[in-house]
Amino acid sequence: MFIANWKMNGSQSMLSDWLEGVGKTLDKSLQKRCLLCPPVCFLSEASNIISKTNLNISLGAQNIDPNSFSSLTGGIDGAMLKSVGSEFVIIGHSERREVFKERDSLLSKKLISASENGLKVIFCIGESLRDKEENRTVKVLKQQLQTVKKVELNDFMIAYEPVWAIGSGTAATIDYIDKVHSEINDEVISYQKGGFLGVSYGGSVDSSSSKDILSIKGVQGLLIGGASLQYQEFCNIVLSNN
């Protein structure tokens, strides 16, 4: 799966240009492997364009607020996300963990909400530079995965995103990704949970690094931030898989 995480970027015109460009560049079977996660305000429009122009691209949200917070100004719950065409939701991104101090207890509520509303999940995990330097990577990742272990989920993908690689311009090395993905795969498979879609890698992926990363056995997809904003570069990444 190729996940375009636009973060807090985009506009109506960028959305229509992007979808038109991806539709013209990728055939239907490749489109089927693409998941666009724009800011929530563009989901409805994205869904309309996708059905009007007969594209095969899926949509996801970048966040969900648990149902239990019904009196939450600004909140958007799983049913609302579904109603505007979202099939997936990203939970646990390092930016939300850091900026909004989202901890395991809240992430667990978000996972439950996604599950109750029939949303598939992209659950992000990743170690900080300090964790890496102090050889705590696997321990930290297994700790973050505990949240997934405890919750009943629909289909879900783990997105491994080393925090030190996100937005840095340099992806982790092939050896490093290979070793870490293998640890994550073994750990999640041991939970024996149905619906595990595999582990994707995220962190400064672009079309110059995507082919090598995708050739790693334990990599089932890519989560792409900055490089997903230009449809040509996003399509080059998808095409590098062939």
Ligand code: PEP
């Ligand atoms: C991300 O937003 O999760 C991400 C991987 O960003 P970038 O590709 O820009 O490093």
